[in-house]
Amino acid sequence: MSLLTVTRVEPLTPRMVRMTFTGEGLADLGTWPDQQLKLLFPKPGGSAFVSDSRDVSAWYQDYLAIPEPSRPWMRSFTVRSLVDGVLTVDFVLHGDDGPASRWAATAQVGDVIGRFGPSPEYARPLGTGDLLVFAGDETALPAIASLLELLPASQRFRAFVEVEDPAEEQDVPGVRWVHRSAGEDLVSVVTALDVPPSAWVWLGGEASAVRALRRHFAGLGVSKKDIEFSGYWRRSLTQDDAPTAEDLAEAQERIASLTE
Ligand SMILES: Cc1cc2nc3c(=O)[nH]c(=O)nc-3n(C[C@H](O)[C@H](O)[C@H](O)COP(=O)(O)OP(=O)(O)OC[C@H]3O[C@@H](n4cnc5c(N)ncnc54)[C@H](O)[C@@H]3O)c2cc1C
Known part of the structure; x- marks a missing residue:
């Protein structure tokens, strides 16, 4: 059971x-x-x-x-x-x-x-490359923290986690904390970063932020197959609510990027 x-x-x-x-x-x-x-x-x-x-x-x-x-x-x-x-x-x-x-x-x-x-059916390999970029909100912190623990010491990475305020920070080495209470937001902070097209990117969190960041990195020339992304929750919608047109378009793109 x-x-x-x-x-x-x-x-x-x-x-x-x-x-x-x-x-x-x-x-x-x-x-x-x-x-x-x-x-x-x-x-x-x-x-x-x-x-x-x-x-x-x-x-x-x-x-x-x-x-x-x-x-x-x-x-x-x-x-x-x-x-x-x-x-x-x-x-x-x-x-x-x-x-x-x-x-x-x-x-x-x-x-x-x-x-x-x-389920191992949904296992996805951790990216390789000169630079790995992780970005998400507190719902993605468990994933980002566990992924960072797997990185070899020599791996270059940048990690960004948006939380309410400093009281929400956890002991996760290397994270740049983004504080909503200070007027910061994940998309503004992460899009200010200089990222080469060879980077591998992992994104999770509120769906519209994830969507904006994915478009940003694709626009910088990062290959879509090197951008792992998932909208973890949607503003004003529960996980029981039907997918929006944007959710469906994103699902199609995800499938397409797997076969790129
Ligand atoms: C692959 C994956 C992994 C995830 N891992 C985690 C995890 O480890 N820990 C974790 O806490 N969450 C995680 N999440 C996110 C979590 O599933 C959602 O936040 C979910 O909506 C929570 O369900 P609920 O019943 O509390 O709220 P729901 O019934 O889904 O939503 C009710 C209301 O709350 C709002 N809401 C939902 N989540 C948030 C939020 N974080 N902040 C503000 N408002 C919110 C919705 O917009 C809605 O209005 C993950 C999601 C995915 C897809």
């Missing part, structure tokens, strides 16, 4: 909480860069369990077969670490308007949620 039990809750900053989980099957999972998984949050009176299937299509059919009022909310998250069957996930507390954030704000040891993944 792909259920996860909370074993530790550790506030990291005012707006970020780290949780560790144990669960069946975790010890058998491999590890690779930027592991993403789906977490399932139970609705009141409902269960977080969906299916034992490991096949994504079959699992999703089982998910859709659950009547909507009791179908758990499904949200995307990043494996901060997975060691000896213990999974660590860092949750942004952005308010009570999302079920994942709401759950994370009050979660306690012993609480149970569901998971699907991480």
Whole structure:
């Protein structure tokens, strides 16, 4: 059963909480860069369990077969670490308007949620090249921090993370913190950077910022296949809301860039 039990809750900053989980099957999972998984949050009176299937299509059919009022909310998250069957996930507390954030704000040891993944089918290699550039907001910090930990000491990189204010900074060496409270924003700071076309770029975070940065780097001549990008959340839209025309166009471009 792909259920996860909370074993530790550790506030990291005012707006970020780290949780560790144990669960069946975790010890058998491999590890690779930027592991993403789906977490399932139970609705009141409902269960977080969906299916034992490991096949994504079959699992999703089982998910859709659950009547909507009791179908758990499904949200995307990043494996901060997975060691000896213990999974660590860092949750942004952005308010009570999302079920994942709401759950994370009050979660306690012993609480149970569901998971699907991480699946090696979605593994993407870490880029190589003279310069690697990482940029994202706090939702991408778990991914950026875990990716930076994998870099050889000789690798040149620049990393930018937009957070609310200095209280949100974590001990991640090499990060240039971008503070919204000081009037800064990720796009302005990152687009001021001098980047050669040979760079490899990783982008994650609020969708319109990711989109603007992707266009910027493509405009500088960075090959689209060397720009890993993902809109992690959309302003005023939940992860259940249908994709916008821009989301769909981006998905098409992503597929096209994989075959470039
Ligand atoms: C591949 C991937 C990996 C991710 N990894 C992580 C991770 O490790 N940790 C993490 O915390 N998040 C991560 N995210 C982002 C997370 O999935 C979204 O923030 C998600 O919307 C949270 O769900 P929710 O139920 O709290 O809010 P939803 O129900 O999806 O949204 C409710 C409202 O909250 C707003 N909202 C959502 N997220 C934010 C935010 N960060 N700041 C301000 N407003 C917001 C929406 O615009 C909407 O109005 C990841 C996303 C992806 C696609």
